[in-house]
């Protein structure tokens with residue numbers, strides 16, 4: 001109720017405009033949506049070297065529970081960044097559909113690329129460019145949004161990662177579980193911290209509160225990745241719970 005009243009007042013004083021061209025009526029018009037570009041190349045989260053599928057290099061991956069990350073766009077993408085901000089702070093749930101569809105386009109392209117690479121039988125591919133098994137078998141995959149602490153979720157009304165995950169789940173028919181990975185501690189915001197501090201800050205913040213994951217692959221959904229410390233901590237908890245591979249799928253690199 002309160003949220004609706006708040007939205008109603010917002011709409012009167014600040015009519016919804018396309019963040020791309022200013023046209024009234026939607027957060028992003030069709031024309032501007034069609035102009036959005038997603039990343040064609042991924043990279044190793046540790047050393048930042050580019051590759052096709054966001055795997056860690058063999059050496060870099062040794063200290064990570066996470067298998068890699070798929071990042072839909074850069075933080076330089078002003079339109080997407082503005083949408084993420086609006087989504088978070090103006091309670092604009094409609095934006096989740098736009099962001100979810102954008103990530104879906106990117107994810108579809110990634111799946112197609114992986115399929116193409118699996119036909120390159122004669123060419124020797126680098127470790128980082130090998131096709132992704134997880135994408136070839138999405139029926140064994142589980143989407144899990146990176147959780148917010150309950151207090152924060154209550155304050156905001158929803159978890160933006162969860163909304164994105166629901167859209168991807170619908171678009172690709174992948175199972176979703178947004179109830180059993182819990183954030184049990186809420187620590188300082190990561191933004192102000194350096195990489196090493198981030199790792200420490202996020203330790204023991206998550207807990208798996210469900211049945212054993214029977215070698216299922218997990219795709220973690222979040223809006224922004226910075227060093228990958230949060231994704232990695234979730235991955236470590238999920239692997240202890242029996243997950244096979246754990247990948248991150250995020251809208252943008254912070």
Ligand SMILES: [Zn+2]
Nearest residue numbers: 018021029032
């Ligand atoms: Zn527009």
Ligand SMILES: [Zn+2]
Nearest residue numbers: 044047057060
């Ligand atoms: Zn690397």
